[in-house]
Amino acid sequence: MATRDTIECPICHAVPARDRNLEDHLVMVHTKLRLAKFVVAETETLTEADISE
Template sequence: MATRTPVECPLCREVLTGRSLEEHLVDGHTKRKLAKFVVSETEAMNDGKTS
């Protein structure tokens, strides 16, 4: 029987149980924190630091 890896929030690393990542991001993080995360990930990709 296959098991699913628990979903983890990429911002706070909380393992999510019983609700979706989208719900957690909307309810648990500010717009500013989400924007900073997106900017840092985009800059890292553009700098070639991630694949």
């Protein structure tokens, strides 16, 4: 029987309860400010790649 990888929250690394999906966890557990800060940090990390060669 195939198994799925456990999905964990990218912010707090908690595994959402079986009766909750990741979206529900993010909305119910994290504030808008925390979500915004996470998105900004991830975006900055992706755009600050080393371009020198």
